[in-house]
């Protein structure tokens with residue numbers, strides 16, 4: 001007889017997916033040096049955020065992600081019942097996040113993106129190629145949740161003012177910034193020999209080259225968005241974050257965005273989505289040990 005049971009606990013699929021979503025959020029937060037975002041070095045352009053808060057926020061979302069995956073498994077198909085269950089769980093997740101952070105918005109966009117992707121992955125775990133998962137997520141995002149409050153959010157305000165796509169449309173289009181830019185760049189940089197942290201930084205920068213990040217637009221208008229997109233392009237054109245030239249450009253971009261108060265929080269969320277999809281696609285633990 002043993003004092004402790006040393007057998008690893010068998011995790012359900014929903015628990016594995018929730019683990020992977022939280023891991024992706026923590027990996028995103030820890031990745032350094034990210035331009036004007038919270039990372040291991042500091043708070044970037046933020047006065048109300050820090051790394052500990054990002055970690056606490058990520059961990060507070062585990063029950064919501066698990067519940068979203070369970071809802072997908074229970075419903076078994078894309079339709080209004082699942083969409084509305086996800087909306088309810090997402091709003092509860094936001095409430096848990098705000099209770100943890102004392103009212104600071106750390107991961108609103110990430111709950112939306114990762115919530116849809118977790119549910120989409122749970123619906124068909126054997127179909128885990130990123131393009132298939134994002135397409136299922138898009139079909140969910142296109143359904144109209146009758147209980148969603150009418151948005152007067154920062155994102156809705158700037159999307160209307162500047163005529164850009166926000167977080168909702170990014171999901172409805174099957175996450176083009178992730179599948180068309182972030183993930184391919186992640187793979188290219190790895191293949192070119194960049195270390196994992198630099199490959200992830202390059203993926204973030206690739207997302208930043210074209211994203212209409214509504215956080216940046218709200219905080220710094222069109223000049224902020226242009227600085228973000230052009231600066232990210234300049235880092236990649238100089239050889240990416242693994243090169244000396246790229247690092248110099250990255251440092252300049254960090255300084256410039258901080259001076260403009262232009263935090264690319266939407267791009268950070270989409271990097272987390274990219275890391276989640278990368279893990280799913282590589283089959284990192286979606287099936288082993290699942291009961």
Ligand SMILES: CC(C)(COP(=O)(O)OP(=O)(O)OC[C@H]1O[C@@H](n2cnc3c(N)ncnc32)[C@H](O[C@H]2O[C@H](COP(=O)(O)OP(=O)(O)OP(=O)(O)O)[C@@H](O)[C@H]2O)[C@@H]1O)[C@@H](O)C(=O)NCCC(=O)NCCS
Pocket residue numbers: 086087088089090091105106107108109110111112113114115116145148151153154155156165166167168170211212213214215218219263265266267269270
């Ligand atoms: C559909 C929703 C995502 C709501 O979207 P909407 O655009 O109406 O609302 P926002 O409140 O602005 O939230 C969108 C967040 O998405 C991120 N984001 C921004 N641009 C994009 C983009 N182009 N593509 C994808 N994602 C994008 C961004 O989130 C990050 O930034 C936040 C921090 O920003 P910060 O400036 O510090 O904070 P603010 O609160 O804006 O201002 P201050 O603090 O300065 O005062 C941080 O959250 C990051 O995550 C945008 O903030 C969706 O939320 C929704 O409908 N939810 C309802 C529930 C639901 O249906 N859930 C479904 C579950 S799957």
Ligand SMILES: Nc1ncnc2[nH]cnc12
Pocket residue numbers: 028029036037038039044046049054106107110263264265266268269
């Ligand atoms: N690392 C980060 N810094 C600031 N805002 C964020 N939103 C999501 N991740 C973020």
